[in-house]
Amino acid sequence: MKFADDIFVADITDFDATRQAMHDFSAVIHLAGNSRIDQPWQDVYTSSIGGTYNVFEAARQVGIKKIIYASSSYVSAWQEVKQKKHVTPDMPVSPDTLYGVGKLFGETLGRYFAEKYNMSIICLRIGAFYVIPPPPKHSDDPILSTWCSANDLAQLVQKTLDTDNLGFQIFYGVSNNTRRLWDISNAEQLIGYKPQDDAERFLKLRKKNGC
Template identity: 40%
Template sequence: MSRILITGAAGAVGTLIRPRLARADRTLRLLDIAPLEPMELQQEIGTVELIQASVTDLAAMEQACAGVDAVIHLGGHSLEAPWRDILDVNVHGTYTVFEAARRAGVSRVVFASSNHAVGFRAPDEYPLTAATPPLPDTYYGVSKVAGEALGALYHHRYGLDVICIRIMTCFAEPPNPRALSTWLSPDDCARLLEACLAVPSPGYRIVYGVSPNTRGGWVSLDEARALGYEPVDDAEKYAAAVLAAHGEPPADDPVFAYLGGQFTFPELDADRL
C-alpha cells in the first residue's frame, strides 16, 4: 500500500513504528494533536506528510483520509483517564476515524486495540484467543472494546476491512518482569502491521500483538499468524537484566493475577481518578 495514514503518530507506539514502516515507495501521512517536526523525521525513508489535528475532528479526519490506502489508528489516551476524556478521545475519536475512512473511500483500517479489552481474564483461561469475550479492566479497556465493536459495525454494514490488534507491551525493551511474557518488540509490531496491510480481503479480525516470548503463552498467536505475521523476537534475551534490576517476582505477585496487570489494581478505581 502506497499511502498510509497513521493517527497518534507522535505517541509511544507511533514513534517506534514510523521508521519501521517507512519505504522508498510509500508515503506515511502522520497525524497527531502534538506537533511533529520534519527534523525529527529526516532519517525516515520515503515521503512523509504531517498533519496536526485531533482524531475527534471529523472534518480534519476526512481530509486526512483523502487518498490513502489504509489507516493505522493508534491515536487516543494510552492509559487510564476519567470517563469524559476516554469517551471523547478514545470512543468518539475512534468512531470519527472509522466514519472519516468510510466517507473518504478508504478500504482498510487497522485499529490499535489492547490486551486491556480482556484485562480481567485470569491465568486459568490462558491462552486467550480472538473468541475470548471481552472483560475490560478500566475505562481505557472499555474504549478498546467499543473500538472493536465499531470496527465490526463498519465492516458488516459498510464493507471496510478491519483488523483489531490487541497490543500487549510494546516498548523498545521489556520494562519489567511481567513484560517478559507480554512483550511485543517494535520490529515484531512492524511485522504484524505489515501483515495487516498486505493480507488480501481480511474482513473483520481480532488478533493479539505479542512476540513469541519463551515465558509467553498468555494469548494465542494463531490468529495473527493466519494473517501472515512471522514474529522473531523473544524477551528472554533481556531476562537476566530485567530480573537483576527488578528482582524475581513472587509467585503470588498480584501483577500476574490477571492479564491486565496493574490496570486491575484499586488505584485505577473510578473514584480515585
C-alpha cells in the same frame, strides 16, 4: 501503498480535520488516542469513543476500505486472570479498566463497519509495548508474557497491510515470549505473522550484564 509526502496534524475529535487528512490513501492505521490506563471516563469518551468513530466514519466517507485499529490487551484482561493459559481472540471480552472499555467500543464499532460497509477492520490487541522490556519486578511479572517489541509490532502491522480481504479480525500484538498467554494462531495463519523476539532472552541478557 501510498505513503504521505507531508505530515498533516489533526485532532481526531475534529471530524472535518480528520476527514481532510485521509484523502488519497488506501488504508488507515489508527494509533491516535490517550494511552493512559487510569484515564477518567470523560477522556475515554472523547478520545476512544468519539475520536475512534470519527476516524472510522471519515475513512468510510473518503472510500478507504481498510483500517488497522490499535486496540489493547486490556480488552481481555480478566480472561488472563481466569484462564492461566492461552487466551484466544474469540473468548468473551472482559476489560478491567475504563481504558479497556473504550478500546472494546472500537472493536465493536469495527465489526459494525466491516459488516455494514464491507470494509476490512483489523483490531490489534497490543500488549506491553517497549523497545526493550523493562526489568521484571518479580519472577512472575506479566511483562514476561505480554511484551511486544517494536520490530514484532511493525511486522504485524506490515503483514496486515499487505494482506487483502481480511474482513473483521482481532489479532493479539505480542512477541514470541516463552511465557506468552495470548493465542496468535489466527494471525500466523491469515497473514503469516512470525514474531521474533522473546522477553526471556532480554531478561537473560540483563542478568548477564548485571542490569
